Amino acid sequence: MKVAIIQLAYGDDESVGERTARVADLVRAQAGHDLVVLPELWPAGGFDYRHWDERAEAVDGPVATALAAAARDARVTLHGGSIVERAAPHGTDGRGLFNTSLVFSPEGRLVATYRKIHRFGFGEGEPVLLDAGADLVLVDVPVRGASGDRERSVRVGLSTCYDLRFPELYRRLVDAGAEAFLVPAAWPMARISHWTLLGQARAVEDQCVVIQCNTAGTHARHEMGGHSQVVDATGKVLALAGADEEVLSIDIDTSATAAWRDAFPVLTDRRLAT
Numbered sequence: 295m296k297v298a299i300i301q302l303a304y305g306d307d308e309s310v311g312e313r314t315a316r317v318a319d320l321v322r323a324q325a326g327h328d329l330v331v332l333p334e335l336w337p338a339g340g341f342d343y344r345h346w347d348e349r350a351e352a353v354d355g356p357v358a359t360a361l362a363a364a365a366r367d368a369r370v371t372l373h374g375g376s377i378v379e380r381a382a383p384h385g386t387d388g389r390g391l392f393n394t395s396l397v398f399s400p401e402g403r404l405v406a407t408y409r410k411i412h413r414f415g416f417g418e419g420e421p422v423l424l425d426a427g428a429d430l431v432l433v434d435v436p437v438r439g440a441s442g443d444r445e446r447s448v449r450v451g452l453s454t455c456y457d458l459r460f461p462e463l464y465r466r467l468v469d470a471g472a473e474a475f476l477v478p479a480a481w482p483m484a485r486i487s488h489w490t491l492l493g494q495a496r497a498v499e500d501q502c503v504v505i506q507c508n509t510a511g512t513h514a515r516h517e518m519g520g521h522s523q524v525v526d527a528t529g530k531v532l533a534l535a536g537a538d539e540e541v542l543s544i545d546i547d548t549s550a551t552a553a554w555r556d557a558f559p560v561l562t563d564r565r566l567a568t
C-alpha cells in the first residue's frame with residue numbers, strides 16, 4: 295500500500311481558504327499513492343480554540359468539497375485529517391460541534407466519517423467546546439497491484455491524536471479486523487516522545503501497522519511536534535519525519551502483518567481477568 299503522509303505546517307497568518315487551496319494542491323501532487331493522509335484539524339487550527347466555532351462546517355461544506363475534488367483528481371483514497379464539524383448536538387446539553395475525520399474514495403465520494411472519541415484539554419479546548427464521538431469506524435482502502443488495477447483492500451481503523459493514549463480503542467479496532475491504524479494529530483513538541491513511543495506501543499501490542507500524521511509549525515502559541523511516522527506490525531519504525539513540513543512517501547508491505555501474526559500469535563493468547 296503506497297501511502298503519502300502530508301505533515302502540514304501552518305501558522306496564524308494563513309486564511310482557511312488559502313490553506314485549503316494549498317492542501318488540495320499537495321494532495322493532487324500525491325497521485326500514484328493508494329492512500330494520502332492529512333493531520334488533525336488543519337482547517338480550523340489544532341489549538342486555535344477561539345476560531346473553532348466560526349470555522350466549523352458540515353461534512354459537505356467547502357473544505358470537504360475541496361478535498362473530495364482533490365481525491366478524485368489524484369485518484370487516491372484521502373484521509374482528509376479532521377474538521378470542526380457542525381451537526382445536530384448529542385443529547386440535551388450537546389454543543390453540536392465534533393472533531394470529525396473525513397475519508398474520501400478515489401472517486402471523490404465521502405466514504406467514512408469518524409468523530410474523535412477522547413477529547414483533549416483537561417477543562418479547556420475539546421471537552422468544553424466539542425461533543426465526543428462514540429462510534430468505532432473502519433474503512434477498506436483499495437490497493438493497486440502490479441498491473442495498476444485495485445486488486446485488494448486493506449482494512450484500516452480510524453482514530454485521532456489523543457485517542458492514541460487509550461489502548462482499549464485500538465484493541466476493539468483489531469477485533470473488528472483492522473490491519474492498520476490511522477492517527478492524524480495536532481500533537482505538541484512538548485510531548486513528542488509520547489507520540490512516537492505510543493505509536494510503537496500500539497503497533498506492538500495489536501500487531502498492526504500504525505500510520506501517524508502530525509502537524510508542524512507553530513499556531514496559537516503552540517509549537518507542533520511533527521515526527522509523523524509509520525510503524526510496522528512488529529514495532530519497527532519504517533519512516534519518520536522531522537519537525538518541519540514534509541511529505542513522507544512509503545510503500546508498506548501489508549502482507550507482512552498477517553505473516554507476523556502467524557509467526558508470533560500473541561493475540562490468540564488473550565485472557566480476560568474476572
Ligand SMILES: NC(=O)CCC(=O)C(=O)O
Pocket residue numbers: 334340414454455456457459479480481482485488
Ligand atoms: N490534539 C490532541 O489531541 C493533543 C493530544 C496531546 O497533546 C497529548 O495527548 O499529549
